[in-house]
Amino acid sequence: MRGTADRIRHAISFEITALVLITPLGAWTFGFPVLDIGVLSVVGSLIATIWTYAFNLGFDRLMQMRLGHVRKSLAIRAAHTVLFEVGLTVILVPLAAWYLGIGLWQALLVDIYFVVFYMVYAFAFNWGYDVIFPVPEGPGRR
Structure with missing residues (x-):
């Protein structure tokens, strides 16, 4: 199993690499300035991180309350x-629509682009990360 330092390295390198890739690709794909896509990417990443924590906590609490377990x-x-x-x-x-000055449908397309990018990127990044930094054997930590 990976240790704390490895998980922190993974999280930071995942986010930085994603931002370096998605910012110019998003700007090129949609014709928005790189700075606008960069700001939206950073803010979106922060919101997604907070949402992940809040949603998972709420979901698990609701499961515990309704089902008596979180399996x-x-x-x-x-x-x-x-x-x-x-x-x-x-x-x-709505955030993307407001910030980029576009309609909700176009903002939804931008969001779908981000979702597809992150699904493909997460698969490739995590595979590459596991090749470069293999999971330690046994109970030891790195």
């Missing part, structure tokens, strides 16, 4: 994922 079946995990993404979209789409 997630496949169906509950699917619902968790969909509700998380819908909630984040409800937060980020």
Whole structure:
């Protein structure tokens, strides 16, 4: 299992690399200034981090209250994922529309672009990270 220092390195390198990639790609794809996409990316990343914490805490508390446990079946995990993404979209789409001076439909397209980017990026980044920094064998930590 990975240790705390490794997890911190992973989180920081994940976010910085994503911002370095998505900012120019988003600017090029949508024709917005790099600074605007960069600001939106940083703010979106911060909001997503806070939303992740708050949503997961609330979801687990609700499960504990209603079911008496927090074990997630496949169906509950699917619902968790969909509700998380819908909630984040409800937060980020109006923000993107306001900040970029565009309509909600265009902002939704920008949001979909970010979601698809992060799904592909997370898969590739995590795979590469595991190759460069293999998970230590046994109970030891790095």
